[in-house]
Amino acid sequence: MVLPADVFRAGGRRPVALSVLACALVAVAVAAMSSGAMRLGLIEVWSTLLGRDAGLDSLARNVLLDVRLPRVLFAALTGAALALTGAVMQALFRNPLAEPGLIGVSAGGALGAVAAIVLTSGGFWLLAPAAFAGSLAATALAYLLGRRVAGVAGLLLAGVAINTIAGSLIGLLTTLANDVQLRDLTFWSMGSLSDARWDLLVWLAPWTLLWSGWLLRQWRVLNALLLGDREAQHLGWRLVTVRRQLIVVTALIVGPLVAATGGIGFIGLVVPHLLRLSLGADHRFLLPGSMLGGALALTLADWLCRVVLMPAELPIGLVTSLVGGPFFVWLLARGRRL
């Protein structure tokens, strides 16, 4: 079997691979927007999105433009951001197991959310702000603790410790929860994109894309970090600054997304590996590739969530882990380089 890995390894073909990913993303997005409880034709969806009158009635237009389009955009945005920050964390920690959650941002967010659900009575509006605050607090704590040990190992260990502590506090709060709260927090932890609305997207999309754009421009230092801390320093970067910037920006990107979507696993871990197989480890191509690949993966996963058990909806975190887990095992079982 010829994988994209073997075909696209040479440098000149990387732009082709990126274009293929972008086209696949558009195709999947249009297909996802056409399916659901109300079926819409692919042609009609495409024309309507391009601003032409495709003869859809006003209900169909509303479903497409106010429900499905923001949903697909939200999925693509979240997937792109998770995969991008995953690739960044893997470079920063020089560790194939790293993902955005490693610096505590996801566990902290979950702790904030669970605290909001359990400790406040019906304070559901508090959930997102509490999750965001939890994300940033946990990341800051991991960073400040980890900074005391030289090198990146301190940060790694601090992240693991913070994750463990947050996990046990979540467990503690769970035992205090009543049945309704228990159900709420179970669903939150499995992730959902059903929050997708234009009023969320209008600030979250520019925010996420702005910081993602900044991360895309860091491809040189991320490549240098692959060689080692000393080497990156010899090539002109002050490590303390680089680490702090990368971690802060990752938390700023992932924090609001965790708050808005709950736990969506595996995208940040698996997608960069998959893209590395086809594009190589050079971050100049890996970062945009991961964004496109993450967007594609989560759009696809969300489409599955919506249509598999229609009219019921599967939690998206369940699908990404259910598909991503075995896929990752298969990658490992191939026994080649990640």
Place this chain on the structure above:
Amino acid sequence: MTGSMRIDARAHPALAMDHAVLVRGGQRVLNGVSMQVAGGELVGLLGANGAGKSSVLGVLAGELRLQTGTATLYGQALAGVSFARLARQRAVLVQQPALQFDLNVAEIVAMGAYPFPELSATEVAAQVAQALAMTGLHAASGRSYLDMSGGEQQRVHYARALVQCRAGRQEGDTRFLLLDEPTASQDPAHQQHVLAVAARLTGEEGVGVLAVLHDINLAARWCDRILLLADGVLIAAGTPDQVLTPDTLQRAYGVEMAVVPHPIHAGRWLVMMR
């Protein structure tokens, strides 16, 4: 530091340290070392394990901060020079790292041009091609780093350092190349080649090279000057003929060595007595 305080490179041509004292883990690893590397010279840094060679290199690379004494580039304290600016003035080669993710040779060598983002892709490609040719890796540019032998990997990083110290030549200042055991993983032919390339850089391009070396004969053959360290103290400095005597070598390494005429060329040959 203001822009008007331009340092005159001709007045202070060197990467230097003066009365340097460095304490690491409670030990005085450098104890009052004064030395310098000027443009156009290949300086060998010799000494037993733990004598402080890598510490000298680390201080000159701007990584290690002295307790007392000064480390300067063109007379300006290294502590006040940003890593970004240092990276445009000097390249460093330490032992080859173990990569977690695979990169190909050209991608790694091209990193030498990262401190010079103003260079075009074509200029970078030209620099990479030259460095690969200089290190005998011209056929390897697309090869995967992780598939290479230790010696080849070391030469990949040597090529990267060559790009870094040659890419900004038009800026005019002297460039420096700091090499920590650049011949450690090389076979005898490549050991000669690595130092021949360094000698060419000093002669033709005015680069100042400091190389930590273990092979005394290699140092005698290629270096313009040799610095001999023992227990954090510089015990001898000068031309190979001045420094490499049975007496100094006894003090530096604690072994008895004899100096004999080289069987082929005019130089000298050092032989271990036992």
